Amino acid sequence: MQSLGLVDIGGTSIKFAIWDGHALQEHHAITTPKNLTDFFDLLTSEVEKMKAMAPIVGVGISAPGAVDKQTGIIGGASAIPYIHNFKIQQELSAKFGLPVSMENDANCAALAELDSGAGAGANSLAFFVVGTGVGGSIIINHRIWHGAHLFGGEFGFTMATATHTVSELGTVPNALRRYQASNPQAAPIDGKQLFELASNGDEAAGKEVQTIYRTLATAIYNIQYSFDPEKIVLGGGVSNNPALIPGIETEIEKIRAQVKIASLKPDVVPCVYTDEANLRGAAVDFEQSYPDLG
Structure with missing residues (x-):
């Protein structure tokens, strides 16, 4: 498969990595911003860095809350209230200039375990x-x-x-x-x-x-x-x-x-995967969401 940018949104930190089809590359974490503007700025900046390092065809995101894959809205509640109840997936896709998939973090971890764990x-x-x-x-x-x-x-x-x-x-x-x-x-x-x-x-x-x-x-x-x-x-x-x-x-x-x-x-x-599970599962979700690009 082709390279992907991956993001795992957590209440304390946000993890980033590039998926090369086999393993996570450039895996690192940054403290979660306190507001939506800084959040968008951080994710956009990190994705731009990924683009410069690899020919990524899209971004897979693991997120807390009730992720509605039909609407691109994160419902429910989490430790990051500003990401909820608007079409965040579409906004991120526009900012990145790339297709974006988004799934709940527990679901991503489960997909990682099913795929190769x-x-x-x-x-x-x-x-x-x-x-x-x-x-x-x-x-x-x-x-x-x-x-x-x-x-x-x-x-x-x-x-x-x-x-x-x-x-x-x-x-x-x-x-x-x-x-x-x-x-x-x-x-x-x-x-x-x-x-x-x-x-x-x-x-x-x-x-x-x-x-x-x-x-x-x-x-x-x-x-x-x-x-x-x-x-x-x-x-x-x-x-x-x-x-x-x-x-x-x-x-x-x-x-x-x-x-x-x-x-x-x-x-x-x-489980086999621990701190990599959500990122790996976000890659699996992207492949399922965009089978022609995965």
Whole structure:
């Protein structure tokens, strides 16, 4: 394929790279501007630099929020409020003088994993991003399932119990808050320490870690039996923890033992790409959006 400019818009920094068809080149990050004018100036300047370095035929963009690929508008909300609710894709294309594709960041990460990462060779997958909340993506026949209201893959909004969502019970930050509340005299800890305490027999930590495992296992089980993807890919910082998938799989087995008819075991794997995922996925999205140029 031909060269592309790639942009990954984040609340703290914006990443840039040139895709040469095989790897990211000139990969770097710049602090996210505080306003739309500076944002446009930065992206236009960086794309001009890319043009000078490579014969790029277009720009693929990974963005937060509910990206509507039909209208070129980013709905919803994010840490960058000024990019929402106007035809930003068309404006960027005009400023760059190039075709622009734009997709949600979690969807881009999922496309990267399907293309050449943990889901390579599959036609479908569910991608879970476990961070401060639980987001993700569903891909069917190599295409993102956006849903009628662009809520496809918002696993964190689903209910884990009668009173709590998957994001409330299945994430490390919320588990830490509950642990600190039950141990007000204890010094603050991070997620790694929470798992270490649990493995060393701390009952309160063990309870919270088990809650994470059970919640994610339930969500994964439900997605498996709703969409039946070939693979379930886990991303986000906690996916680096080697105890995570075994802990989830133990809970999935408990669910399968409880639901006797559940013969299928979800194939749960960790993501391959980390900081490159959104950029790589933006390249895949551009290829799908402009097949004659990719």
